[in-house]
Amino acid sequence: MTKTLKPLLTAEEQELRMSLWEHLNELRSRVMWAFGAVLIGTIVGVFFAGDVLNLLREPYCRVVELPNDCQLAILDPTGGIFEYFRIALLVGGILAIPILTFQSMMFVLPALTWKEKRGILLSLPVITLLFIIGVVFAWSMLLPPALGFLEGFAPTIFKPTWTADLYIGFVTSLLFWVGVAFEMPLVFFVLSLFSVVTPRPMIKNWRFAIVGSAIAAALITPTIDPVNMALVMGPLLCLYTLSIFLVWIGGKIIQPAPYVPAE
Numbered sequence: 001m002t003k004t005l006k007p008l009l010t011a012e013e014q015e016l017r018m019s020l021w022e023h024l025n026e027l028r029s030r031v032m033w034a035f036g037a038v039l040i041g042t043i044v045g046v047f048f049a050g051d052v053l054n055l056l057r058e059p060y061c062r063v064v065e066l067p068n069d070c071q072l073a074i075l076d077p078t079g080g081i082f083e084y085f086r087i088a089l090l091v092g093g094i095l096a097i098p099i100l101t102f103q104s105m106m107f108v109l110p111a112l113t114w115k116e117k118r119g120i121l122l123s124l125p126v127i128t129l130l131f132i133i134g135v136v137f138a139w140s141m142l143l144p145p146a147l148g149f150l151e152g153f154a155p156t157i158f159k160p161t162w163t164a165d166l167y168i169g170f171v172t173s174l175l176f177w178v179g180v181a182f183e184m185p186l187v188f189f190v191l192s193l194f195s196v197v198t199p200r201p202m203i204k205n206w207r208f209a210i211v212g213s214a215i216a217a218a219l220i221t222p223t224i225d226p227v228n229m230a231l232v233m234g235p236l237l238c239l240y241t242l243s244i245f246l247v248w249i250g251g252k253i254i255q256p257a258p259y260v261p262a263e
Helices: 011-064 079-095 097-111 114-151 164-181 184-193 200-206 207-220 227-252
Strands: none
Touching: 011 079, 011 097, 011 114, 079 097, 079 164, 079 207, 097 114, 097 164, 097 207, 114 164, 114 227, 164 207, 184 227, 200 207, 200 227, 207 227
16 A cells, blocks of 8 residues: 655745745845945945035034134054045945835835835835934034033143044934934824824823933033033924924825715
């Protein structure tokens, strides 16, 4: 009597494994597209890294009041080259933000409903806009007083000599995190599309928003003086208010249409 061999995998298990491999292949494709976008952006950034470095150096030149002699110090032979290509990579990442966002959304969107897809796709242009607004705010309103405070702190005791790596890292980190902080309304809007947050609890917990904004301002600002903290805390509270309005809009987007019985 011959025995029938039981298949190693059932049809459902084979379909699940194929689906898993398909998702992994799609993820690999998305990552390759994102890597290619950053690589091309970095190659473009090599040609503009010098101009970006001069732009980042401008606030330091204003603070030391030596526009013709405000070179940043380097402590090793390859320090200048490293900073140059680090700025090129930063430029490449900024140029690749639309591609990175698009690839990320295209990997996630198939699991969402049509209304959720529409809401997230409509929010994509706002990502770059909010980030740019945050960077401009930090550049014009936060960075000059912060550098002035740090340069003039205890001048009879300390003589500031800022190196290129620490100064550029400090400035880019400050600009980046303030730009990320300005993404708060978009984060709340996306969460509202998944019914995670609603406007009423956000309004009710406004005291926690004030405390959270104060903590975020203390972490973002490089100084301990209340003026710079207030410069960050004020916009964060305004952004929280804007988030409440966007959460209300997100709730309207995902709200199901009223049932109308057929005649």
